[in-house]
Amino acid sequence: MVLHNEPMDARHFDLLKGCDPAELGRRLKAVRLTKGMTQSDVAGDAMSVAYLSRMESGQRRPTAKVLVEIAQRLEVSIEELLGETMPREIDEIRLTLDYAELSLESGEPHEALTHVHRALERLESSPAGALMERARFLNARAQEALGHTDEALDELEGLVGGGASGLLRVKAGIALSRVYRESGDFGRAIDTGEHILADLAESGLDSCDEAVQLAVTIAAAYFERGDAGHAVRICRAAIARAEALGSPTARASAYWNASAMQARRGDIVNAAPLAERALALLSEGQDTRNLARLRGELGHLQLALDPPDVEQAQKNLEKAAEELAWSSAAPADRAWTQLGLARARFLAGDLASSRGLSVEVREISDGIAPLAEAEARALEGQTYAAEGDMTQAARAYHEAVLLLSAVGADRGAAQLWFDLADLLEQVGQTEAARDAYKRAAASTGLRSRSSTPTRTLV
Numbered sequence: 001m002v003l004h005n006e007p008m009d010a011r012h013f014d015l016l017k018g019c020d021p022a023e024l025g026r027r028l029k030a031v032r033l034t035k036g037m038t039q040s041d042v043a044g045d046a047m048s049v050a051y052l053s054r055m056e057s058g059q060r061r062p063t064a065k066v067l068v069e070i071a072q073r074l075e076v077s078i079e080e081l082l083g084e085t086m087p088r089e090i091d092e093i094r095l096t097l098d099y100a101e102l103s104l105e106s107g108e109p110h111e112a113l114t115h116v117h118r119a120l121e122r123l124e125s126s127p128a129g130a131l132m133e134r135a136r137f138l139n140a141r142a143q144e145a146l147g148h149t150d151e152a153l154d155e156l157e158g159l160v161g162g163g164a165s166g167l168l169r170v171k172a173g174i175a176l177s178r179v180y181r182e183s184g185d186f187g188r189a190i191d192t193g194e195h196i197l198a199d200l201a202e203s204g205l206d207s208c209d210e211a212v213q214l215a216v217t218i219a220a221a222y223f224e225r226g227d228a229g230h231a232v233r234i235c236r237a238a239i240a241r242a243e244a245l246g247s248p249t250a251r252a253s254a255y256w257n258a259s260a261m262q263a264r265r266g267d268i269v270n271a272a273p274l275a276e277r278a279l280a281l282l283s284e285g286q287d288t289r290n291l292a293r294l295r296g297e298l299g300h301l302q303l304a305l306d307p308p309d310v311e312q313a314q315k316n317l318e319k320a321a322e323e324l325a326w327s328s329a330a331p332a333d334r335a336w337t338q339l340g341l342a343r344a345r346f347l348a349g350d351l352a353s354s355r356g357l358s359v360e361v362r363e364i365s366d367g368i369a370p371l372a373e374a375e376a377r378a379l380e381g382q383t384y385a386a387e388g389d390m391t392q393a394a395r396a397y398h399e400a401v402l403l404l405s406a407v408g409a410d411r412g413a414a415q416l417w418f419d420l421a422d423l424l425e426q427v428g429q430t431e432a433a434r435d436a437y438k439r440a441a442a443s444t445g446l447r448s449r450s451s452t453p454t455r456t457l458v
Contacts, residue, residue: 019082022058027081029056031074042073093119093131100138107325109145116142133159133168140172144179145330147368152179160192170196170210174217181221182332189221212238213249216257223261231261252278256297263301272301292323296337303343314344335365335372342379351383358383374403375416381423394427401436414440 032042043052046069054060062070071078100115116139123132140155156176160169173196180189193214200211215238223231235258255278262271275298295316302313317340324334342357361376381396400420407413421436 019061020058021055021061024061024081025056025058028070028074031076031081032056035074037074042070044069044073046073090131093122093135096122097131097134097138100135100142104138104141104145109142112138113142113146137168137172137175140175144175147331147366149179149183153183160196170200170214174210174214177214177217177221181217181224186221186225190218190225193218193221212241213253215241216254220257220260223264228261228265232258235261254278259301260297263304268301268304268306272298272305275301292320292337293333295320295323296333296340299337299344300340303340303347308347310344310347314341314348317341317344330368331364331366332369332372335361335369335376338364339372339376339379342376346379346383346386351386355380355383370403370407371413371416374400374407377403378416378420378423381427385423385427390427394424394429397423397427397429398432401432404439 032039039049039052039056043049047066051060052070055062055066067078067081071081074081096115096119100112100119103109103112103115116135119131119135120139123135136155136159140152140159143149143155144152153176156172156179159172160176173192177189177193180186180192197211197214197218200214215234219231219234219238222228222234235254238254238257241254255274259271259274259278262268262274279295279298299313299315299317299320302309302316317337320337321334321341324337338357338361342354342361345351345357346354358376358380362373365373367373377396377400381393381400384390384396385393397420400416404413404416404420417436417440421433421440424430424433424436
């Protein structure tokens with residue numbers, strides 16, 4: 001069937017004037033070849049084959065009249081030749097991205113990635129700026145959920161540095177700061193977040209929920225870098241802003257991060273109520289992943305109480321594990337939740353279940369969360385020791401040492417080195433315990449000072 005294209009309107013003239021001749025030429029050639037037509041078939045009496053050939057190679061831009069003639073002969077719309085996405089196609093691409101986001105929220109990052117790639121393929125030939133940005137952001141989220149840190153960083157850096165628009169840039173900035181932090185690059189995590197916060201202040205978007213979430217993400221990076229005082233000040237300011245906004249999501253984010261920092265400072269009594277308040281606020285929303293992570297965080301806090309609230313911790317951690325299975329959670333999130341549940345089972349006296357969950361932690365992480373894997377192996381050793389099998393316990397502790405040796409020096413590693421030192425002493429491994437104590441000190445920044453004077457070379 002032949003399409004009877006109407007004369008080009010002003011919109012088409014603008015598209016033709018602004019299009020890249022090389023891209024238009026490639027599109028003309030691709031459509032012609034798809035139709036099985038030769039250059040002579042398309043040129044007909046309206047133009048020379050040489051003129052059409054120069055258009056296909058990008059050396060000439062067609063006039064409006066010639067483009068209408070080509071579209072008529074190829075039986076396609078002018079919009080298709082100009083690369084304008086048709087309304088129906090926009091809806092189809094948007095639906096594909098909706099499926100990708102739904103797959104992420106239901107814990108199927110592989111499926112999400114498949115949908116995203118389909119959308120990106122269609123967007124290559126039918127560009128639509130906002131949809132392309134959304135597709136790239138979902139691609140980054142899927143890559144992060146799969147543990148592909150480099151791929152996620154590449155995509156997020158492109159979105160943040162390439163001028164992604166409005167709130168999507170803020171969301172990409174939050175994700176980028178988080179991924180930098182989780183990969184140990186605290187400096188970049190802070191710089192990225194603060195740069196976007198400054199832009200938000202200038203544009204008047206510094207009162208949105210995402211701005212509050214970005215602030216507490218930055219605070220977490222400051223804390224991990226060792227500046228606990230500044231991190232807490234940022235969190236307090238974020239809580240004040242969140243309260244002013246009256247948004248459950250923003251307030252939950254602020255309370256959650258404040259709780260985590262209080263806990264790491266050793267103030268468990270004040271940390272637990274903050275986490276409980278955040279949990280109640282977040283339950284009002286639909287953010288499955290963050291709700292699950294928060295439940296897990298609360299479970300860890302309850303285990304750290306003196307005495308630990310094992311029953312409530314176990315309930316929160318079990319619920320968190322269920323919710324993470326139906327979310328876009330990364331392997332690291334699931335590994336830490338399983339580790340908390342394994343600890344709860346150990347404290348409840350269910351040694352076999354604790355050991356089984358510890359094995360699952362290593363399987364889920366598969367190198368993505370080495371500190372969690374090391375802690376899981378140490379916990380396995382504790383289950384063996386509780387059963388009186390000191391040989392298996394010592395073997396598990398030594399494997400934990402090997403895993404922890406590959407982890408950089410930070411607060412979490414220092415604590416586990418200290419714990420391992422005590423556990424190794426209990427199974428008679430005095431020399432290994434002494435080494436673990438030294439590593440614990442080194443991870444906190446302490447170094448031995450030589451008593452021998454340094455000789456000066458003259």
